[in-house]
Amino acid sequence: MLIQLKYALEDIWRKKLYFISFLIQIVMITLLITESFAFIHKKQDAFHHLSNTFDLSNAFYISMEEKEAYVGGKYEEKIMKDLYTHLQQSDQYISYANIEDYIEIEERPKNPLAIEVELGPAKMWVYKTLSISPSFINIFDLALSKGEFFDSNWEFVSDESIPVVLGNSYEKYMEISDEFTDVNHLKYKVIGFLQDGQTFVDVSFGEGVIKLNDVVLMPIDVTTLENIYVNGNYDYETYLDNATIILKNRNDLSELREITEKSQVYNYNFSSIAGVSHYMEKSTQEAVGVFLFIAILVIVFASLLVIINTLEFVRKNIREFSIHIFCGATKVHIALRIFLQIFIVWLLSFILSLMISSQTFIVFGVSGIILFLCLGTCLPSFIKLFKLQISDILRRKD
Incomplete structure (x- = not known):
């Protein structure tokens, strides 16, 4: 076995450009298929999470379409306030809101969790925030590490600190x-830190399960508007x-x-969350289809490359094989030498994929499948090798 491994490493070194190319292709295949399975799992987890959290058929979100005749003012604000108050005070409904935003912090803390965003010509480092209503915590069963x-009755005061719960x-x-x-x-x-791996499902844009490890959570205080100033941190319309x-x-x-229906400014449309789930499912199928199509193309190209190369390797090295036969080797030993070349490249690609991807268990499964594919690409060269008669090899036929 050690002798075959030594010869396989020598063969790889002699054809290093070919094997570097093959290594890159195997890594690409592994990552593409891994991301496809991870994407499917992410969306399925979102559907499962939503259906376990509440009845999708009875869940709705509001979209406000502006009418041509804009009226505005206190009249429209009263409608929004009445709607918000009715949702909060009636036990017929459970409502929650999550508002994604970011904050730019003075003297930015020295940690890698900030992200760079462009605002016009300027760039700035910010932290992702998610403002949430109290019921959001219970609906998505968020847990704290400390x-x-x-x-739940927190109110915004401009000269007091806003309490925040940070991701793990x-x-x-x-x-x-x-x-x-x-x-x-x-x-x-x-005031607190979330446990590792806390998530929620974004139902507004169909983004699936979103992790909260790098997010700053803050409470929502819904208030009225006075002129251009807000008494709280969000107004009724935003909520x-x-x-x-x-x-x-x-x-x-x-x-x-x-x-x-009394509104003169907006048409308030109550859209079913079930429609969002259908959109998420459809977008999942389309995205996974693209991933798998690219992966199949790379698999076909890589397989043909390996088959042609190993067949040529057998043809060119019959003289060398004859020396091995004289020294006591068998066809099985020579076949093992061929397979070990592929196996070493697969092993390197497996290690690289583990280092690049965060989907450890999926990488293990996908790499196992690819190992069998690699074995399959060696079969034509094995067949050619075992069809050769010992006398042909010993005559050192080209």
């Missing part, structure tokens, strides 16, 4: 009660535009429509 969640990744860099300030001079105070409403009875939707 600290506490926000008070921040636990290496910050502590409970740490404070920081953003460029708008708003203060924030850390409603990002809200999900879960009905206990589908007929209860008519009460919400009665409130909104």
Whole structure:
């Protein structure tokens, strides 16, 4: 075995450009198939998570289409306030909102969790935030590693610190009660850290399961507008535009429509979350189809490359094989030498894929399948080798 391994390494060194090319192709195949399976798992997990969290047929989100005649003012704000109040006070509904944003922090903490964004010609380093209503925590069963969640009755006060719960990744860099300030001079105070791996399902845009490890969670205080100033950190319109409403009875939707039909500014459309799930499923199929199509093309190209190369290797090295036969080797030993060349490249690609991809278990499964494919590409050369008569090999035929 060690002798065959030595010869295989020598063969790889002699044909290093070919094997580098083959290594890159195997890594590409592994990562493409891994990402396909991971994408499928992510979306399936989202469907499963949603269906276990609430009845999709009774869940809706609001889309507000602006009418041609804009009226605005306090009248429209009252409609939004009435709708929000009815959702909060009636036990016929459960509503929650999640609003994605970012904050730019003064004297940015030294950690790798900030992301760079472009705002016009300028670039800045920011931290991802997710503002949430209290019911969001219960619906997605979020858990803390330490600290506490926000008070459900929290109200925004401009000169006081906003309580924040940080994703698990921040636990290496910050502590409970740490404070920081953003460029708008708003203060924030850390009151808790999420457990590792906490997630939620984005139902507004169909993005699937989203991890919260690198996110800053903050509470929502929905308030009225006074001139251009906000008493809280979000207004009614922003909340409603990002809200999900879960009905206990589908007929209860008519009460919400009665409130909104008086609007002179917007058409309030209550769209089913089930439609979002269908969109997520369709987009999953399309994305996975593209991944697998590319992977199949690379597999076909790589397989043909290996088959042609190993057949040529057998043809060119019959003289060398004859020396091995004289020294006591068998055809099985020579076949093992051929396979070990492929196996070493597969092993290197497996290690590289593990280093690149975060989907460890999927990489193991996909690499196992690819190993069998690699064995299959060696079969033509094995067949040619075992069809050769010993006398042909010993005559050192070219």
